[in-house]
Amino acid sequence: MPIDFKKIEKKWQKRWEKSKIFEANPKKKKKFFMTVPYPYASGPLHVGHGRTSTNGDIYTRFMRMKGLNVLWPMAFHITGTPVLGISDLIRKQDQETIQLFKEYVSLHIKERKKVEVLVESFGNPWNVANFFAGTMISDFRSLGFSIDWRRKFTTGDKEYASFIQWQFRKLKEKGYIIQGAYPILFCVNCNNAVGEDDIKGGDVIKPEVGEYTLVKFKLEESYLPAATLRPETIFGTTNLWINPEKIYVKAKVDNEIWIISERAAEKLKKQGKKVKILESFPGHKLVGKYVSVPTINREVIILPADFVDVNESSGIVYSVPAHAPWDWIGLKVLKENSDYLVKYRIDPYIVKKIEPISIIKLENYGEFPAIEECEKLGIKNLEDKEKIDLATETIYKEEFYNGILKENCENYNGLKVAEAKERIVDELKNINAGDKFYEVIAKEKPVKCKCNEDVIVAVLQDQWFIDYGNEGWKEKVRQHLKKMEIVPEIYRKQFEDVVEWLHERPCARKRGIGTELPFEKGWIIESLSDSTIYMALYTVIHIIKNNEIKPEQLKDEVWNYIFLGEGDSEKIEKVSGIKSDILKKMRREFEYWYPNDHRHTAIGHISNHLIFFIFNHLAIFPSKHWPRKITLNEYVINEGRKMSKSFGNVIPSVEASTKYGADLYRLHASNAVNLQTTLDWREKDILTIRKGLENFFSLVSSYRQKKKEQRLDDISKWLYSKFNRIIDECTKNLENFRIRNYVQKSFFELMSLVLRYRKRENKKSLEKYVLNDIFKTWIKLLAPVIPHVCEELWWLFGQKGFVSLEKWPKPNKKLINKKVEELEEILNNTKEDLAHIIKLAGKKKIAYIYVTTDKELDYFKETLEHLKKQFGFKKVFVFKSSDPKRYDPQGKTSKAKYGKPGIYLE
RNA sequence: GCAGGGGUAGCCAAGUCUGGUUAAAGGCGCAAGGUUCAGAGCCUUGUGGCUUAGUGCCUUCGUGGGUUCAAAUCCCACUCCCUGCACCA
16 A cells, blocks of 8 residues: 555644744754755746755754754745846747746646736736745745744845845945946847847857957047957058948047947947047048057058958957958958959059068967968858858967967067967057957857847946955955855865955846845846845844834844844834834844854855855854855756756756655655765656655554563664664764765665564564664654654654654664674675575585684574575584584584585585 | 866766775666566566686776876876856846
8 A cells, every 4th residue: 555645744744834843933052043045936946946955954954853943944036137037028928938837837826717817917027026935935845844934035025125225335334335337238229238038049149248459540630449359469460451331430539539430439439438420431431541550650551341340349450461360361352353452542552562460479380370271271262251260260269378479579579479468458558559349249240139239238337336356355255264164075166266256246237126226226236146144134034024113114223233233222212113122132033043054055156146145244244143154065957957947847846746745855855966966857766766765664664563672682782783873873974964875874774774684583572672662763863854754653653742853863882882793794794605605506405604703603503593594404503613523513514624614515 | 268076887876085995885777586377566696707616817987197015096197078257046
């Protein structure tokens, strides 16, 4: 008869909830404050969240049983932009999204009509967020997590906004909030920043912001700025390229006159330049004129080129045929095309005279790497675009890493390209011949916004940042990180590296849902910046809500008092209207629970959330309230494939708990692999474990009757010894957050030991007594990982109360008996040998076993019957090798060759 | 490109820090035997090669070198895979 685990689970989940055993309040006891980051509520909880939370829950339950006062709260993250994207798609009737969300909603709502109404309401992003924030609670509950739900909130709550604004004012006070220029992808039509979700095919082409150097070539009183990624090549400039048939403008840019393409003028405006267009004209008006190359003051001619794209950068290109394949092919083609030149009134002789200028020495290449590479690839003309791009990429890489600048590069002679580059940019800037230009970089161009406008790069002049580059702050983090526990240790290096490369992070945006920036209207605090110290809020949020404190009462003085102990509660009562004793109560509760002792999450959070979590705690709180420990686990993938919405293979956790049951899920999620290994979710594996769980349940429940105490025989002593050893090992494994090792020992290893014992023990009454006794402790040992099954068994064993609240078993070291374990090992080896010999030599009737010590002799004598039965011997004799009578115990078996320790068969 | 992690028998996965007890845990798969009307399930055994009355030898832990009496484990180089690189939670 199959065991109805689901029924058992529901039953205990209800009882836990009803008896409020996981609701934690300050007590005289030692506290333990565990957190797992709140999930983002844009869909149902999935098995990946489940894995992380299961690990957290196992540890939390362990600590609770160890006698600590444990708090594990949970909340929901709803601020940010992803829900906006979902709402947009639903409003636009995107069928795929609607279908997906109908499926998600159906996980909790069965009526079709209701589902449809709900999904339609998702046109409003708040509805998406609030719906999933609600259902996630039941998702969590159905996996049996021991969470204190009184303290739940969402990041969209008014109280939360007040708290976050307080945090940001604090950061600003300390000088950690700065404002400055910041380049972003931008759509002129939407007049807004565009993220991956706003760009056509954004998830595939992954556009980035590229920073080019503008090299300004002087032409009379004006400048022609050419954009380049390779400013070091200016020494090899032979000419400029201008598209003769496209429109260029003369414009006042800040205080200078620039000549650029029409499109470039627009972009520069968005990139923070003051641009006033003075006149426009076709490019051929410039052709034939001479400009001066900065730093070397060489005069070079402006030549016409149809391949110049005026939508790209400034629309002006300087030509370095020795090192740039496009320039070389352009020049080559032009030399062969006098008609074209004549059309633009250029003397073909002048162009014929232009020769590439080699400026970079490159091993394995001759004087002109670009020419060589073009010849190697068989590039004939400008139509071979792909090949020219490929050649460009090759040469760029080779020269950047291996190229050395030649003597015609003035002060840069002998320098590596990689080194020279920055110095040249500096020099150009110093002599007012250099500037910056941002351009979109992507595999496919142009990059289009979903509104069909080309995406450009704009520079926000007044972007707000959190200044994680602040050296003093960083140093504090470095020092504290050394004191923090990171488990598994292999991830520590990554934390350290992130601290180093982290710099200013934009912390507010102009759209999305969330908390408004307190210092400037129209900015919403971004969702990774609004979730760094919120664990503090857990300690008091239930008091705020229960006492019906209004969000507007939560003034800075209140937060300062609760979290920093500043001010006087009586005075703050007057300012806020919150009763002094409630303020005191909140302060006490915060002081009791803080710091956050342990935070567990998935590794993806290291480079952002977790590091921000550390930074912000160090900025806001005194050192006694800084985080202590972070543990991590890898992700979950589904049958070898990454889980993602676009593959449609995300497994909601409710699906897992409904299909397999919570305990089975927990057992598998914690046992399948180590923390630092990706868990491949394969149905086959789970079904295998199911059998084990069922066996465990029926085995243990069949020994529920308590029996009278009896004297132990050796094999029982052996089981007690092994059992206590395992308790000890499990405790150590859990203390060190080696969850998998704990599960393997406590569940699988013990299971096989118990089965072995049952085969070996002949006295049924003793077996019943021993197993009843051991199982009662075993249930406690397994309660953290499979709590529902254990509660049920605990109850079946006639025990009162919840096993979840029992004391964690202590190993009885006196019962750990090495001798008896060794003897059992010898016996076991003997059995293996016997089996092997019998297999090779055929069945025999009599076995002679010679042992060395009295202890062994006794032990084997006890097991004679067992051996006889197992191998079908008529007789089994055990002798001590040194016993003079060994040859002839019954007057028949004396043989000279026998007697050495070992086994002999007849 | 930069940074971090990893490559272990048919598959998944321990072991690597602290070198020898490791032909290398455990699981899956496969094979044989048992239980069974049959299947499922469960139990036992086997699962690199050769060999043997419980043994011994050879080859093996991405590839190639090195250190050592001894290397899956330490060092170097190469190679392949995964993750992160910021406005995306």
